Amino acid sequence: MHQKKVFGTKDQKSLVDLYAKYVSEPKASFFTQIGLGLIQAKREGIKIHMLEGEDGNGPLELIDCHTSGGVFNLGHHHPEINAALKEGLNLGLDIGDHHLLSEQRALLAKQLADLLPGRISKTMFSVGGGEAIDLAIKLSRAFTKRKKIISAKRAYHGVTGFALGACAPSFKDPFFWDSPDFLQVPFADINALREVMDEETACVLFETIPATGGILIPPEGYFREVRELCDDKNVVMIADEVQTGLGRTGKMWGIYGGLYDKEQVVPDIMVLAKGMSSGVYPLSTTSYIPELESVFEEDPFLHISTTGGSELGCYITRKMLDIISTPSFLAHVENVGKLFGQGLNKLKNDFSDKIVDVRGRGLMWGVEFIDDFTSLYFVLSSVRNGVFCDYCGNHKATSKFLPPLIISENQITEILERITTALMNL
Ligand SMILES: Cc1ncc(COP(=O)(O)O)c(C=O)c1O
Numbered sequence: 001m002h003q004k005k006v007f008g009t010k011d012q013k014s015l016v017d018l019y020a021k022y023v024s025e026p027k028a029s030f031f032t033q034i035g036l037g038l039i040q041a042k043r044e045g046i047k048i049h050m051l052e053g054e055d056g057n058g059p060l061e062l063i064d065c066h067t068s069g070g071v072f073n074l075g076h077h078h079p080e081i082n083a084a085l086k087e088g089l090n091l092g093l094d095i096g097d098h099h100l101l102s103e104q105r106a107l108l109a110k111q112l113a114d115l116l117p118g119r120i121s122k123t124m125f126s127v128g129g130g131e132a133i134d135l136a137i138k139l140s141r142a143f144t145k146r147k148k149i150i151s152a153k154r155a156y157h158g159v160t161g162f163a164l165g166a167c168a169p170s171f172k173d174p175f176f177w178d179s180p181d182f183l184q185v186p187f188a189d190i191n192a193l194r195e196v197m198d199e200e201t202a203c204v205l206f207e208t209i210p211a212t213g214g215i216l217i218p219p220e221g222y223f224r225e226v227r228e229l230c231d232d233k234n235v236v237m238i239a240d241e242v243q244t245g246l247g248r249t250g251k252m253w254g255i256y257g258g259l260y261d262k263e264q265v266v267p268d269i270m271v272l273a274k275g276m277s278s279g280v281y282p283l284s285t286t287s288y289i290p291e292l293e294s295v296f297e298e299d300p301f302l303h304i305s306t307t308g309g310s311e312l313g314c315y316i317t318r319k320m321l322d323i324i325s326t327p328s329f330l331a332h333v334e335n336v337g338k339l340f341g342q343g344l345n346k347l348k349n350d351f352s353d354k355i356v357d358v359r360g361r362g363l364m365w366g367v368e369f370i371d372d373f374t375s376l377y378f379v380l381s382s383v384r385n386g387v388f389c390d391y392c393g394n395h396k397a398t399s400k401f402l403p404p405l406i407i408s409e410n411q412i413t414e415i416l417e418r419i420t421t422a423l424m425n426l
Pocket of ligand 1: 069127128129130131133156157158159207211240241242243273275
């Protein structure tokens with residue numbers, strides 16, 4: 001039965017119990033044990049409101065510096081996105097039939113092609129990032145007729161089949177996901193990559209800035225060399241821009257100027273997700289150079305996704321792209337990102353007994369602590385001080401911040417003040 005009230009239909013404890021009983025006992029226990037019964041309630045702009053604070057007294061309002069890894073690039077309930085959602089429904093859009101040709105998919109793909117670098121101009125649609133990575137790997141295998149996939153140690157690309165195979169062992173070992181065709185090399189080590197790449201290699205798949213791996217910034221020139229190696233061995237280069245794409249680095253694409261102004265590398269396939277949803281309608285894309293389309297010449301229905309590329313989703317995503325691709329929007333991300341980076345580096349100096357490194361680009365930052373424990377405790381302390389950040393799953397000593405791209409200078413200052421208090425309380 002649908003109720004008019006959405007948030008707080010029961011008290012917090014009853015909802016945690018309900019969640020434990022019917023969704024996940026381990027997850028409910030995790031949050032309860034760390035003293036936070038975090039049930040998200042109303043979301044608005046850069047804020048997430050909690051149903052109740054810790055024991056009824058904790059922060060009721062958090063500044064969202066997690067954004068589900070960039071899902072909420074435009075914050076929560078951006079008025080133009082909400083309007084597009086309603087408009088799309090009123091215009092008669094729904095998911096659309098996945099076999100039929102689609103006006104909305106064509107229009108969104110054209111808009112993407114205009115924004116994507118180099119000759120990347122074809123797009124296929126999925127629902128989530130893992131599915132879109134799976135498709136990228138499938139394309140590389142079918143095109144090259146080779147099997148080997150090379151990714152980075154500590155990588156995270158999703159939990160679906162091929163994507164999981166390219167992830168760090170912590171994610172795949174419990175499921176006995178083991179294949180000699182999936183190799184992993186240390187990130188940003190070009191010699192290690194050169195050693196394992198051979199005539200059997202179908203693709204090289206890297207996150208531009210590995211997020212779960214610890215917000216790692218490769219040295220200038222690294223991706224240029226990866227490109228050269230791929231060209232040399234006819235290997236497909238896949239950029240996972242699920243977190244770094246769509247303006248996160250202050251440039252449209254991390255790999256194309258976002259890491260280093262003068263380093264503009266064009267992969268063969270670029271994968272986007274998270275922010276593509278505009279926070280309201282799941283949608284992900286696998287965009288590629290035209291040659292790769294030969295994979296579908298014999299059978300255009302070789303790869304299908306029933307709910308991937310919903311027409312309603314495409315309509316909203318087109319609005320999202322209109323907003324984030326304007327030069328003033330990207331300049332804003334670059335400016336507030338610099339302010340945030342400077343503030344975090346100052347904290348590194350002021351708390352040099354706790355913080356060992358600060359890394360990032362645009363509005364994607366990692367703060368590396370002396371050990372895992374300090375980092376985890378910092379995250380908890382930040383939440384208690386009203387800032388929702390997270391630690392990197394495959395490098396727990398690093399805490400990460402991905403605030404909404406619409407964040408203002410004053411809000412950045414507020415975050416820095418709040419996490420300073422969090423550090424003082426460690
Ligand atoms: C870099 C990267 N790639 C892929 C994915 C998978 O995306 P999804 O959770 O939508 O399947 C994630 C998710 O966190 C990610 O961070």
